Amino acid sequence: MTQKTTLLPFWRQSRWQWVALIIIIVTVPVSAVAYLLLQQTERNLESQTFERLESVAALKLGSIEGFLDDGEGELIFLTETEIFRSQLIALAQSEADGQAISDTLRQIADSEDIINEIFVYSLDGNILSSSDRVDIGKVVRSKPFFVPSLQGETYIQPPFYDVGSSTLSLIISRPLFDEQGSLIAIVAVEMNVEALSELMTERAGLGESGETYLISLENNYLLTSSRFEGYETNRAYYSEGINRALQGQDGQGIYPDYRSPGVPVLGVYRWVPELQAALLSEIDEAEVNADLNDSVQQGILLALFLMVVALGVGLYFANSFTRPIIQMSAIAQRISGGDYSQRVQLRQKNEVGLLASSFNQMTEQLAATIQKLDAQVKEVETANQELRKANARVREAARLKSEFMATMSHELRTPLNAILGFTGIMLEGMGGEIDDDATHMIKRIQMNSERLLTLINDVLDIARIEAGRIELQSEPLRVRELLKQWELQTSVLAAQKQIQFSATVEPEVPEVLYGDSARLTQIVNNLLSNAFKFTEQGSVKLHISRLSSRWQIRVIDTGIGIPSHALNYIFDEFRQVDGSTTRAYGGSGLGLAITRNLCLMMGGTIQVESTLKQGSTFTVTLPIIAEPEKLLEPTP
Amino acid sequence: MDKKISREILKNWKVLVVDDEPDSLEVATRMLKFHGATVFNASNGADGLDSARRHKPDFILSDLSMPELDGWGMLYELKNDRATLEIPVFALTAHAMVGDRERAINAGFHNYLTKPLTPATFMAQLLGLLEGVPHLAEALETGKEAHE
Structure with a gap:
């Protein structure tokens, strides 16, 4: 009676099936929710980033406006303030020396970071005076700002490539009118583009990879310094954001940066009409997603934690489900081996507990039935044994009977033979004369003896036949x-x-x-x-x-x-x-x-x-x- | 069976009957004597052997199972003795002893008669057997002269 519990491979064990089920039940929705949350977070991050970029862009636009306003303010100061106005009119009417006023101009220019140079030119394009003496007498007739500046209004010349200085120049000009209101000269400032660049490269709230820069419509040249490439002035720059802004569009998007198609950036772009330039405020997507990666990591950790919890809970429940079943199956195996002593030990009050108690009842009944059967089998065996004994006795009796019959044959026949012999002798007259009456009686004796002999012979024959004694x-x-x-x-x-x-x-x-x-x-x-x-x-x-x-x-x-x-x-x-x-x-x-x-x-x-x-x-x-x-x- | 057997058919015949049952012995003796024979009796094989040697009977009727020396043993002795070798010996067998008849013939008995012996059949059967022995058949035909 060996007790051998059949071990199933673990993937067949209901305990692990239950665990797997619970893990799936826990993990799938959690993962789905986490995924959705991540998506949401990603979108939130992006929109937050875009918002930030928008505000940075707006800030920078304000700075540009302030920058230009400062330039224009300087011109207004020069042309409207009486002291300078009278000197400039005198200069224009050739009543004053350009050299003399140059110092004044230089003082003003030097006091302002955003201004490189202040110069005054005549309506035919000769520079009458300049903060930079070297330029006095030079001709600006061929410069792009010259003709528009004669229109009688403040004119901002967007940055243009100045062959003479091999730099981008940003010129703001203002007409100078005499007392009669006639245009007599143009006052212009060449703005300090580097100052603008400094304004742009202040990267407030743009993280490690963020930058704001301007690209000129003229040759797609950098107007401000690039965070990554410095102030490269002789190179053209392209990206989706740059192109769109240069076409006059404002917007935002995720697109590959000018640096490489492999570096996607989140960008906000603006068309800056005053400068005929694109303003771009961008940050690397990788940096944005760095936060997201943290979230992902946290999410994975949470999921792992949940899985471990699910494993624990699943094992607990699975055990509570399967323990009674395993117990019952072990007991069932013992029962099939003939051991009815085991009972399922279970305190659960649910259906499993009910099953266990039913199982115990069944076991008891089975044990009782088997016991009864065993007793019956024993009874039948005893009866069989007795029957066998009786059968043997009967056969022995039969053998003894036929043996007895056989030995009796001689003993029975001998006296009969004597009777028959003597009656025969008497009837044949061999023993002397006998009268008729006696003859009659002796014949009766003979007849009866013969019948008796026949009977004995027959009975003995049958006995021998039954005993198989006849050869x-x-x-x-x-x-x-x-x-x-x-x-x-x-x-x-x-x-x-x-x-x-x-x-x-x-x-x-x-x-x-x-x-x-x-x-x-x-x-x-x-x-x-x-x-x-x-x-x-x-x-x-x-x-x-x-x-x-x-x-x-x-x-x-x-x-x-x-x-x-x-x-x-x-x-x-x-x-x-x-x-x-x-x-x-x-x-x-x-x-x-x-x-x-x-x-x-x-x-x-x-x-x-x-x-x-x-x-x-x-x-x-x-x-x-x-x-x-x-x-x-x-x-x- | 109207052929009446002559009363004197065994006149001058000497017959030895050996049987341990006195009644059986007497019945046979009476029937043989009735037909004129001189009958010697013996109640076992040893006595039968003595008697046979002494009286030289014409034939012997012998039971088979007897005390001291049984029919088989007596036959063996008779056949080993030149003086008694020629005497026909007929076995007296019981109805029950089936195998005995065959064995008896094989052992050297001349023939057998089945017990019980009754006058109605005994002589007829006996004469039938005697006719099967040439010199006895001749003796029956001519009638036996008394020896000495």
Whole structure:
């Protein structure tokens, strides 16, 4: 009775299936929510970033405006303030020396960071005076600002590439009118683009990679310094934001930076009409997402934590589900091994607990049933043993009975033989004369003795047949001689009853057969004595014939016959047609049973045909045995 | 069976009957004597052997199972004695002893008679057997002269 618990692979164990299920149940929605939150965060971050960029852009636009206003303010100061206005008018009307006023101009220019140079030129483009003396006398007629500046209004010339200085120049000009209101000269300032650049590169709130810069429409040149490339003035710059802004659009977007297509940036772009330039405020997406990556990491950590929690919870629940099941299955296995002592130990009050208690009940019932069955089996075994013993006793008794019968045969027959012998001697007159009365009585003694002898012989024969004690001889039979012998014996009977008797043999029957002559004689005697017993008049015939490989002994009488219903059982032991027959005709009722058994032992059959009051025919059919079987041949 | 057996058919015959049952012995003796024979009796094989040697019977009827020396043993002794070798011995067998008849013939018995012996059949059967022995058959035919 080995207890072997079947171990399933872990993926088949319901505990781990439950754990997996709970992990999935916990993790999938959490992950989905985390994913959505991340998306949201990303979008929030982006929009926040854009907002910041927008505000930076707006701030910078304000700075630009302030920058330009400062320049324009300086020109207004020069042209409207009486002291300078009168000097400038005098300069324009050639009443003052350009050299003299240059110092004044230089003082003003030097006091202002945003101004490189202040200069005054005539309506035909000659520089009358400048804060930079070197420029006095130079001609600005070919400069792009010259013609627009003559329109009579403040004009801001967007940055242009000045071949002379090989730099981008930003010029603001203002017309100078005399007292009569006639345009007499133009006052201009060349703004300090580097100062503008400084304004732009103040990167408030733009993190590590943020920058704000201006790109001039003129040649896509950098107007302000790049955070990454410095102040490169001879290179053209392109990006989606730059292009859109230079086409006059304002907006925002995520696009590859001018640095490389591999560096996407979040950018806000503005068209700055005053400067004919694009203002771009940008930050690397990577930096923006750095925060997001932190969020992702936190999210992953949270998810892992949740998974661990789910694993713990799942294991707990799965165990509470599966423990009783595992327990029950182990107990079920023990039960199948014949051990009914185990019970499921469970305190759960739910359906599993119910199942467990039902299981326990079932186990108890099963144990009780098995016990009952075992008891019954034991009872049956005991009964069987007793039956076997009884059977053995019965067989032993049967053996003893037949042994007893056999030994009794001699003892029973000996006195009878003496009686028969002496009565025969007396009746034959061998013992002297006896009178008729005595003869009659002695004949009765003889008849009864003969009946008694027949009975004893029959009973003993049947006993021996039943005990298998009869061994048949295989001796040569001279059928015709045997027939003569039988005829001789029977003729006495026939004469007594005055019944015709004939014994015939067909020529086809072989001269010599093999068999047991004594037993054959017994068969024939039985049949003949029956025939004579039940025949009152007419004839009895004994006829021997051949039927291919068999031979037949037929006894035909014209007696009372046998009713058809009796034909079935006349060969049974102790049966005659009915009880009255025994009284009327005598006999043990064993003769035909013995005959039939002897026929069967000889490998033959016996049959009967009969018509009531017409007669009966008994046919014994035996195999022709031409040679004795070697086994039965006695060795010389 | 109208052929009446002559009363004197065994006149001057000497017959030895050996049987341990006195009744059986007497019945056989009476029937043989009735037909004129001189009958010697013995109740076992040893006595039978003595008697046979002494009286030289014409034939012997002997039971098979007997105390001291049984029929088989007596036959063996008779056949080993030149003086008794020629005497036909007929076995007296019981109806029950099936195998005995065959064994008896094989052992050297001349033939057998089945018990019980009744006057109705005994003489007929006995004469039938005697006719199977040539010199006895002749004796039956001619009638036996008394020896000495």
